Amino acid sequence: MDIKIVDVASKAGVSPATVSRVLNKANNVTLKTRTKVMEAIQELGYHPNAAAKNLRSQRSMAIGVIAQDINSAYFTEIIKGVENMAYAQKYKVIICDSENQRDKEREYLNLLMDRTIDGVVLIAPLISDEEICQIADKGYSVGIIGRNINHEKIPCVFTDNVKFSQQVVLYLIENGHRDIVFISGYAESTDSYERLEGYLKALRDRQIPFRPELLENGDFNEDGGYEAMKRLFAKNAHFTAVYCANDEMALGVYKACAERNIRIPEDLSVIGVDNNRISKYITPTLSTVNQPKYTMGAILTEKMIDQMNDDVHHDKRVFVVDSEVIIRDSCKPLGE
């Protein structure tokens, strides 16, 4: 840039320090000088240089968000929560799309190390808890959405997967279903694991024996759900309901059923998780589970900014938010 703080200073007939004070809203400046300075800034069209400011103040007033896929509403809703909270507190947000690659995640994490960002919000990260703890141990600000990391400096916001999963399956059981398939996401995922746990818990609650042949993995995507169903058909297993660890896989289930003329919900009840926008538009509308995504982003960000500003790590660190089971047309009581 061309024009800098000294230019403003001399134009206003004050020192650079005074201009800086005006800029940073220090209160020990007379209204008169403040006005003079503001005018000079206006007339010259001055914009403070962020790099210089960051270097001197040792902070960037920016936080990063690392998500696996900005094409998915699950992430973008959370990001919107982050963004709005950050914006309200004068923080910039750097959104990073890791495209589901561990390496890209690590790459983006370097923005922390090189001080481009003051803190980072990780949404369901791929890298391990240990790696994240190490980063926090080095003094960097990290927050997590979607899982619980046991580290006193890492704020976490997540929903109780086990609980809602149990609710989903109990709902099916109460509607007469006993042969319930569970299609899981990829194995390393805590989400997937916990949703399975809820499924098992519900079966146990109602003393329904667990049938391992009703368990399939669908890798959290549509194709995976489709293939999982094909494997189930091939097994000739009997079942009347399918619970998918996310909506994407449920879409695959729909497709597999359509191909075999299996009617949903008459022949088969289906429930997903995520409240993907498509779930409301597909026929039949898909029952699912909704997480308060926006709120999750906002809560975590507020907490992180707090922590970055006073670095006292008092009060609450872990936030568990409630999810809501949404029953739509894709399931019905058995035998009705």
Added chain:
Amino acid sequence: MDIKIVDVASKAGVSPATVSRVLNKANNVTLKTRTKVMEAIQELGYHPNAAAKNLRSQRSMAIGVIAQDINSAYFTEIIKGVENMAYAQKYKVIICDSENQRDKEREYLNLLMDRTIDGVVLIAPLISDEEICQIADKGYSVGIIGRNINHEKIPCVFTDNVKFSQQVVLYLIENGHRDIVFISGYAESTDSYERLEGYLKALRDRQIPFRPELLENGDFNEDGGYEAMKRLFAKNAHFTAVYCANDEMALGVYKACAERNIRIPEDLSVIGVDNNRISKYITPTLSTVNQPKYTMGAILTEKMIDQMNDDVHHDKRVFVVDSEVIIRDSCKPLGE
């Protein structure tokens, strides 16, 4: 941060300048010293401070992308194109969600002025062409996706709205439709205007008189499409096809039709624009127009980075990419 370039320098027994040379891959460093330095960097876990680097080098190696809504696949697909191209050239990307607010757009544009970013990609911006030209005139790097701005320093990538729109309407006409509704997006939008133009052109091509009562505005969103249809019904106008300036509005059309038991496509053919993911999943599947979004983002970014690096503004500045009309189940020949 704690450890800095001098620390690495003394550990490696060289000067800071040499460390800097290694870091920036200058070629005038012996392999031996380079190795020494690399080792020191490794052992100390050194990360260059971005702010200092930016200040000194007067560039941030970051570009911004300003989009209206990161919840919409139209924008995120483009952003992915931008991101990947930028990443390949060692540029960081700051994604900004203006949430459809002009002020937030301007706010984010300040990242250019304060040198947080070296350039900005605007996707279908809300602010005026003049405002954008002014920014470019001041020497900032700006690129646009989705419209053509007549300024020699502003690279533009867009699709020919008039052309595909004309194709869509000609398709309907060739299938026997003559009474074709056009539901437009908000008035200020060039996209909306040009799509209307294509619609009119097709009618003129086939000498079908334009009936103003078949023109409605739906503000580019589902509700708008719904309301537009209700107004059309209220008018008691006769029509056999509806062309919506985007898929969102087509969703509203579906809803309005469902309420009145109007069957798509038997009673009414519907076509949208955007190839929204939902269009493939809704029943009947929605005919639409696909833009090569990812490519558009990538092309523009490549061009911008080029321009930022040699600031020679030779060769091509304007890129028009082709869109593809996708016919699905939501339309059929009239009277069949």
Added chain:
DNA sequence: TTGAAAGCGCTAACAC
């Protein structure tokens, strides 16, 4: 091929 030294534009400590 390497080092010394200046300086990018700002803020904060200290002096007045």
Added chain:
DNA sequence: GTGTTAGCGCTTTCAA
């Protein structure tokens, strides 16, 4: 309430 001054951590002439 305002000014002076040092220095944030790096790159980049210039000289050796």
